[in-house]
Amino acid sequence: MSNTETETETETQNETYVHYHDGGVLGKRRVLKGKAAKPTFDEVPKIDMRRIYSDSLDDRKELAKEVGEACRNVGFFYAVNHGVDEQILDDTFAAVKRFFDLPTEVKMEVHNQKTEKFRGYEAFLEGKLDPSTRGDLKEGFLMGEDATDPSQNLPLSTLPFMSTPRNQWPTHPTALFLRPALTTYHTAMLAFSRRLLSIFALALSLPESHFDPITRHPLTNVRAVHYPPQPSASDVGIGAHTDFCFFTLVCQSRTTYPALEVLNANAIWVPVAYEPDSFVVNIADFLKVVTGGVWRSTVHRVRNWGGEERYSLPFFFSPDEDARVGVVGGFGGEGGGEEVEVGVGEYFQRRLEVDRRTHLEGEGEGDKGGGD
Template structure:
């Protein structure tokens, strides 16, 4: 039996430019979905098809560069938070083998310029800015759902430690030689507050339902997929769900093809407290987490996934 799962499609303009009733309904619907499954799809997020198409073009061009060229941009000591991270480095928490991917990350500043592809920096920078803006609006709606001041997250995330990650799930030329549990992205939960995913060049994203089955997630057209991260789950004492998800390997006949994906991980500033909100603690929901800052929690998780020693 196919599991029922609430991943609604919401229009961000209903919150940013809508009536009072539309704004209230948007907040209610995103909160309900984040409480039940941790995932929504969002339309009218501020990026047009032309920008998305060029983003994927420059991302594909970067990963097509010779390995020796890409390795120039792998920066020791940064735990993959800027520049290039080669294959075999990152794994899902508790996994025994690394994911089948390589990636590039950019943040607010100190991003290495890709000299071989002048448009790469311009396009990824523009996408970063637009997704950061959309993410801040989504956090306003979430704050309202949580009965917090609408701007509760603003000072905590504006110019925060958010990351835009361009991922290349490389072709698998010899699938029989892989370990049995080697996949493009092992089952995991995201670290941050919320993640905004700009489509992908192929299917593969799946979420784990409450019934313990895997459900494929597909965006409609240029919609983005948005999900809760562990920081937001922690802050809300599990009221909002950081749902386990993965990227599965393609069918055998498609193993030799690439898959590209570009998620935006919205992180707060390092000094934000992730202490559970008092309003999310009750007799039937006791405090589940110890107090920690976002920076310390990120550091802890980067070690768990193999990016930091």
């Protein structure tokens, strides 16, 4: 590994370790080279997703077989030929670039610390997943599911905590374009995610509808992110972590040099470059729980070293907020993980509080080291 990766590395008795957050808990992995190295991936596989729209169950099962292999061995894959309207993606990127170019005082009207769900604007350096850095060099905007918003066209829920608005939107005349753009993107990504969820079920040898009962009103988020060029080797766009959802779909802006990196079993960072007409899909903590650790919630980070502005549009899909998830039949003990059952809403909120309050002195420190 290069000398520029010191922000997540330490050396102990001539051994080098990479540090990260896994499930909200601080962890580390020893860098393995030479004879100590394990068989592991050195690139992220590309999977043609056109079969996701096929009427043939055999076609969908063949797709699921490829997806399952990627989930077991890597935890990441490119979803190529995803079928989501490219014009929607282009329009969304144009809107988020325009929003992040607005004056700070306009963006801070909807600062994420004003809401319990931390939805809204996140300023530079407010996240700090890697304590050895000055903070995550990014700004972002988070929105998500809201059954009270007619433009989202979501089924109404009888759950009392879903009966009130869940997002906050800027009201300044120069920023009104953001809401329709992100809502349109959210709707398109939710539709694709539901199809992908059925493929994940098939990959686990389950009926396509297996996860339907716990995803009637799924927790979903769009997090628009702006990563400026990093000025020094000690900076990081976002520190090494796993995602706290079922799975994540990432749409990256075109950059010459890859900024997203994933950690393999030898603690070597593997770059994930921009690929046209593709999403980067990664398995997250809840699917790791469902498979008893057989599917990997893979550690990843962003380092924007290429000298270009980078924008990213991750979409996070989770089970219902009041759902509980545990290991499905046939996976108990196979992955070496504990057979735990997790309350989705509680876990999700705890991870939000850790990730969104790390810049506040003294807050979140106890949560970082705690388990479930």
